[in-house]
Amino acid sequence: MKLELEEVRKKLEKALRARNKEKVVKGFVKWLLSNVVTSENIVEAIQSNMDLAEILRENCYLENDVIRPLAKMLMRVYWPEIEDVICNVQKIYELLLKIAPQHSDIISSEKGINYLNEQCAKLYDYLYDYTWSEGEQNG
Numbered sequence: 001m002k003l004e005l006e007e008v009r010k011k012l013e014k015a016l017r018a019r020n021k022e023k024v025v026k027g028f029v030k031w032l033l034s035n036v037v038t039s040e041n042i043v044e045a046i047q048s049n050m051d052l053a054e055i056l057r058e059n060c061y062l063e064n065d066v067i068r069p070l071a072k073m074l075m076r077v078y079w080p081e082i083e084d085v086i087c088n089v090q091k092i093y094e095l096l097l098k099i100a101p102q103h104s105d106i107i108s109s110e111k112g113i114n115y116l117n118e119q120c121a122k123l124y125d126y127l128y129d130y131t132w133s134e135g136e137q138n139g
Contacts, residue, residue, distance in 0.1 A: 003035055005067070008060050012070040016077070025081040030095055032056065039100035046112050052119045053126035062130065075131040082131075086124045089116050 011031065018024040036059045037045055037052065044050070061067040075082060085091055093116055096107050106112050 003059055003061075005061050005064065008067055009070065012067065012074050015074055016070070021078050021081045022084075025078050025085055026091075029085050029092075030099075032060070033092075033095055033099050036060070037096075039103065042096060042100045043103050043106050046106055046109075046115045049115065049118075051122065053123050056123070057126070072131060075127065079131060082127065083124070086120055086127065089120045092116055092120060 011028070015024050015028060036055055045052070045055075057063065060071075062071055093107065093113070096116070097104055100107065107116075
């Protein structure tokens with residue numbers, strides 16, 4: 001689901017003003033999972049091995065000239081908390097089960113668990129490169 005550019009910008013600006021980093025990152029991840037990888041498309045994502053980094057980049061305008069500096073600043077400020085969430089597949093798994101309990105069978109399947117492990121690793125690599133690269137483009 002493609003988000004509205006203004007919605008993404010406001011969410012990033014609000015996160016930059018927040019004080020509780022861990023709460024903000026968990027809330028942001030939950031918001032992304034609720035709005036981008038929704039309960040309606042998680043089964044499709046697992047079955048077709050969708051690239052979550054690509055979905056995130058496209059749906060959150062991460063290469064947009066307005067969003068990119070905000071997103072990079074936010075990710076640099078919150079990197080330890082982002083890293084903590086992305087590197088803990090169990091946390092992502094639990095969030096997905098809360099968002100899509102009706103699909104717990106596929107999320108909890110061997111294929112679902114393998115998918116989450118693979119996508120968390122890919123997402124980490126993408127976000128690390130995106131966050132810490134000095135260039136303007138990261139795609």
